[in-house]
Amino acid sequence: MAFDPIVLFFLLGVIAGLAKSDLKIPAVVYEALSIYLLLAIGLKGGVELSKYPLAELVIPSVTILTTVMAIPVSAYLILRYGGKMNPYDAASIAAHYGSVSVVTYSVATASLAEQQVAYDDVMVVYLALLEMPAILLGVMLARIGEAGGVRAIRWGTLTHEVFFGKSILLLLGGLAIGLVAGEKGYASLAPVFKEGFKGALAFFLLEMGLVASIRIAAFRTYGPFLVVFAMAMPVAAAVWGMVVARWLDFSVGNTVLLATLFASASYIAAPAAMRIAVPKANPALSIGASLGVTFPFNLFVGIPFYSWLAQQWVR
């Protein structure tokens, strides 16, 4: 199992946080880094997309969007009936796990590059597609038992969030610019957006470590059920992702990336959307599980395991 040294930056952040070091990354730097990462990922995908027959993306996109819904639905049922959680928390956590984490995806691509396993940057299209649908489903699940039900959802605000939220806007915007620019136009942007990428990712992981350290330290308050869920769910989802990738006849690298997308849990887009759309859900539980348990689990155990498993399977 391979292990990319970039995850050590996350570990450093966690140690700094747990040791109450005075290390602090200003919120503006965090914002700037996240804008950079999203644009860089989008651009890279767009450039590859410019050489790609777009019609070939239709069937995989539809298949992936349909099959991924099994994750939030099963997560909701497990948490609601297995974990005896209230419908708001169950739906909110289900939305986090159905959605994806851009940073987890980036670490998986870095790890594949380190192992010299080929993958397509076109996978970014699925990253962009998978971010929001599970969040919308989560909002609906939370409202099913309520007075007014699904009709009471403010669709205007939600759809605005779906298409114009920062992460979708930058990913899709980057894809579109990359698509227009093509390989030639990208060449002059590459020094900033390609060469700088891994360094920026390292900074971002350091900051995520600092933020996550508070959630990691509080893991006892989540209850054993949620902690086990936060480690078992990504593995089950990754295996499901590999099954789907086999159906679609993906390469080893793309199989690892799809498995990682299925396994990852959102901790940026989903928490913000759920805080507004499902205010009765306790954000400490959902962010605690996704950022405090699942994110480090995927970084240190999940991604190496998924890439090992995919290589056994696809070979």
Place this chain on the structure above:
Amino acid sequence: MKRFKLVTIICEAVLEDMIVKELDRLGIVGYTVSECRGRGTHGVRTGNWRLSTNVRIEVMVDEATSVAVRDALMRFDDDYGLLMFRSEVEVLN
């Protein structure tokens, strides 16, 4: 000197847009927003990313409007970290 009520609202940053909308609806023309952090009944708000950041929204209004602001924002009180207080101020310029 003109006397006003200064209403200070300290709340989760995600509420900012919704609160500003309420202020607009009440016809309030000016307000000031600053980001902040601290500790309260919802635990420590570290301010190191958006979800743990607070904002402080300040508006100067007459007494009747200050009551209207309170009434409009009470619906957020159950589910979000929210603190509202009112003080007497005099405008100097």
